[in-house]
Amino acid sequence: MLLTVVPSRRIPKNSPFSLANIPFGIISSAKDTSRVAAIAIGDYALNLGIFASSGGFAQLPVIQPHLSVFSQPTLNAFAALGRPVHRQVRQYIQNIFSADTPFPQILKDNASLQKEALWPLSEVTNHVPMQIGDYTDFYAGLNHAYNVGVLFRGPENALQPNYKHLPVAYHSRASSVVASGTPIHRPNGQILANPTANPKIPTFSPCRKLDMELELAAFVSKPNELGRPVSINDAEDHIFGLVLMNDWSARDIQAWEYIPLGPFNAKNFATTITPWVVLLDALEPFRTTGLEPGDRDSLLPYLREKRAANVYDIPLEVEITNAGGKPTLVTKSNAKNLLYSFPQMLAHHTITGCNMNPGDLLGSGTISGTEPGSQGSLLEQTNGKNPLKLADGSDRMFLEDGDTIILRGKAGTEGNYVGFGDCAGTILPAIQLDF
Template identity: 40%
Template sequence: MTQSTLNETHNPSLKSWVQSANDGKTDFPIQNLPFASFNETTGGKGFRGGVAIGDQIVDLKAVSEAGLFDGLAKDAVDAAANEKLNTFMAMGKEAWSALRAALSGALAEGSEQQTAMEACLVAQSDVEYGNPCHIPDYTDFYASVHHATNIGALFRPDNPLLPNYKWIPIGYHGRSSSIGVSGQSFPRPKGQTKAPDAAEPSFGPCKRLDFELEMGAFVGKGNDIGESVSIEDAEDHVFGMCLFNDWSARDIQGWEYQPLGPFLAKNFASTISPWIVTMEALAPYRVAFSHPADDPQPLPYLTSDENSAKGGLDIELEVLLQTEKMRNAGEAAVSLATSNMKYSYWTIAQMMTHHTVGGCNMQAGDLMATGTMSGPDASEACAMIELTSGGKNPITLPNGETRTFLEDGDTVVVKGFCKSDQPVRIGFGECAGTVLPAK
């Protein structure tokens, strides 16, 4: 696995001439430089690639048209100037790194390109976002052993984890067409449900709507059908990470999921953050990975020295809730849980490797979600079904409202950032979605 190594773009003393990037609070200092697809909300020039710096966006189409870069960085920015980032993502690691280095140099204090780059900035407050890339396929994994155990205990108290869980990265193929960017709103899904004491199922709106706090990993460079990606090469194929909310209709899921797994309970909406934080930007926040000594150890094809040494990611995660009543009263969203990506039982490299071991051909823009990233503590349970013990223990919010599952008008916000023991903090922005009444 050829993980990104530290270089000048990670230098913690590096500052930008964009002053908002230097305040220590922004998600987007010069050490981050994440990618998105954006357009102005009024008088827009059309969606195109952009890079966040402080409270601004570098318009990559403007950079391309101005001819500010040369060599591989020029080829990369020309590709990233398109409406979607797929072509750029498919170029591979050398191109991604070349553009990051060129942007870092152009945005750094003292850059000779400052005047030219200033003409390429757009305020984030003036834009809307689209999905950063076309997402050909989407796979949802089940990578938190704590979430898997908590959910399993609700349905199988004597045997929460199925025998295969600690041997393979479990996943299912989801629906990419209903993945939307932060700000997404969607009607409450409808479907069949069956109460335990009912003789037959009934049809109607979901009554047990849930969120799931997850991370997403975007594939960059693909592989040919029949070609497996080794654990050593896996991260050469992963472009970057985003925040992900896998909305779930628990009552629909409970009736339909046997024997083939999730279907209508998961296909009505999923929400991602606009910004993709590259794997190169995440290099300072890598942590060691291992399974507990008394657990089964990963099979050889899922094992490498580098994956063990720094396959994990230290990403702080939080999920917040704002009800319609709170919103009308001008009250901010309240935190429901915090967690961390480092609790994942499987690494991104292992997910990529296992996904392709049978010959599956991945494409630029494919999305792999981690599954709910719950931690070992009760305060780190990252879905309502866990937080409320399957709806048996309602949550009381500061304004006196209670929730067992989500109600119409509720907005769920997912946030994430990396700090660890590093001097620089980088973040992912936010991933927000709102539940509307069923149609």
């Protein structure tokens, strides 16, 4: 029966999808191409559409009026039910799969659940889990902001005067957010091939300085009305969960275009996220203090959190594999390297009365440490001058065609990991354009 396929003791010890996790996503398969909600557990995905229609939630009254949310092609409707419902659904599924389940008859007496609801992850197609209406990328990685500031302005002026007073951000492009595994074409655009030339005349070219950025991102669940900000004390209940995110960046296109209004084409061509949304309740055991306490006196009151432990201790890493080569671990960082929390980002985003909707995405900004090899972008690691050495002996200043980049992150201990799975993308050549 189903319970004997994935009891807690048979989940691989190194799986990011332990019983302590239960992340939510949207899946389909070659046999059933319709998109449906699911959770990941070990090497399997539990199809929640089948689970719900076959009586799997029979012992959870709170979800009974809302079973249709699990047959939707996105998680927006489920997310909009709110954190108390998410919590009960997650805990119920944990109980179902526990070795001493209080609901043995749910699985024992239901042939449909035993045969149809559990799909091997190897046979699953993952999709972007939510319909994203808006996507805002913050710049909350203090070490990254400082490192990049030093490169362009020197150490004396590395951080702008506003940086430690508010979460800096820009609006990016929701339509080009893709799920892990989606290939990424190198973008074309305007670049300044010779920055010292006078006059400065750009050329049109494929990006020559393609970079990655190691980030976390949060999905909004609970909306707020236009004109009514989200209080810092309530902000966490407006967040559905977190994913890993690679904010692909065309550094040479960015260098030419970003003055005076910031990134545009350098960031809008693709953003990759993990397809499984890890709920905040799953991350609760890993709360820790970020780079500075969340209630520091320099913040205005609307950004002051009641507790200093406002971020998460999640080890993060980045791996690069060139075409036909061996993987090289190039970055080891941690999610606690953030100056601002997601509740602070949301509170600041809405302080003007900006209304957020279920599915809106908030990126953290690049998460870099201070030690060598802990930087979340190649720009920082190489300083544009000192190339990385990959395992096959080749050098990388920036990404080359054929390179595959994988971001990973998981917290906890063996057998009880809470993680996101791979955030992967392979670089394809730029599309040739005829003018």
